[in-house]
Amino acid sequence: MSTLVLLTLTGLGLGALYFLIASGLSLIFGLMDVLNFAHGALVTAGAYAAWRLTGHLPFAVAVAAAVATGAVLAALIETVLIRPLYSRPKDQILVTVGLGLALPALVQGIWGADARQLQAPKQLTGTVSLLGAKVPTDRFVLIAAAIVVLAALKLFLAKTRYGLVVRAGVEDRAMVTALGIDVRKAFTLVFAIGGALAGLAGALGGVYFGSVSPDQGTSLLVFGFVVVVIGGMGRTDGVALAAAAVGLIQQFTNYYAASGLGDFAAVAILAVVLLVRGNGEGIQRIIRRTA
């Protein structure tokens, strides 16, 4: 029983990380048709911002700095590099892939390739006893963060003017502009929100794994994309469910089948979903975007 509880909460914690990454990816692709391969680099940037400040400043401030780093970097990337390329999708993909490689390389050049230990505060490094299992506290923090982010995103999409623009833009971007709305502002905002969540994922990922490393973001990004494809473009609820499912399946497979098989299981689930559901709208759009 205790193993089951531990595996479930660890899986949900990992799923929470995936959700923080995938929700931004999903909104960005849903609204702008941008496959942001640089999203993992934003996770890394957030992770290193948190790592640099942890120990010098309160941990909450370090996390806030990670969020701000992700948001500012993402807004810069959108306005400077992506915006001129909205009509050139292939170049856009090349730019984000290039950034996704260059930013981690830059981080590696400055701080080295080795993983750096992230010294989280005591409150986060302990364990909580639950149904006979000693569950690391950070799992609960991650799950809580994901729930708060999910609720905030849903409120933003349902209750604000920009949320309305984003939901409409996911359906028909051209018609939104034809109503007199500058959809580019929504693009920058959504990119910044995605970047902020990636930065948060970087900081909390550092706590979850106990360390930060240059390629951490890119490794997580792969599963972020898996979650987006399973959950659906621009569908926050679907992405949350898919993230939880992928995290749980990975943990359980790693424990009950063989360590390392969890990654394979995640991709296998993706294949099964695609076979059962057929080439959904999201996949069709990705194919059109990259073909």
Add this chain to the structure above:
Amino acid sequence: MILELDDVRVTLGGSHILQGVSFAVAPTGVTALLGRNGVGKTTTVKAILGLVPRSGRIAFDGDQVHRLRTHEIVCRGIGYAPEDRCVFAKLTVAENLTLAERRGSKHAYDLVYELFPELKTRGAQAAGTLSGGQQQMVAIARTLLNDNRLIVVDEPTKGLAPKVVTEVAEVLERAAERVPMLLVEQNLALVRRLAGDGVVLAAGQVVHRGPVRDLLEDAALTQELLGVGKAA
């Protein structure tokens, strides 16, 4: 003239869709944009709004707008009801209208709900679940909500049942009393009822301009330009 097009050209996928279109829209009443299928009527409308890359000059109420982006052109005071309605299917009717509210404009909900009382009662319904006629109501309501100086309506009766066509015609007639309109329409009975001037396109060029009544009275010309007999 409220809108003037001068030598507007559009090339899409290597095809020359518009080959130097020039015409003007009168500051009052309805100007009909006519022509057979595929001659470039919808592309002309999209070119006006900057929804397709185009060259040439477009002046709206005396100001050159062809260098502006779509939302800037629309904010000058153009309402657009596109072909196929383009309502946001997953948004509610009320949200579709809220989204159309432009800053700096009064929002004429009284008029909209007077013309389309159903939109008020169906405010919480997802627009995608409305009938074609109701979706058209939403599309036209969006253009009437703001203080527009021109509304552009593309094939508003396409695919609608005859009874609904009559309803749409009545609404367009009311709308045209308030604001000039550029109307793309295949239903010649409706064109005869609503439009004063007409512009006929063929193969991406203007081939006829003049009062709609004169054109539709001339069976041979109607047959030649529009490929149909004299309008009912």
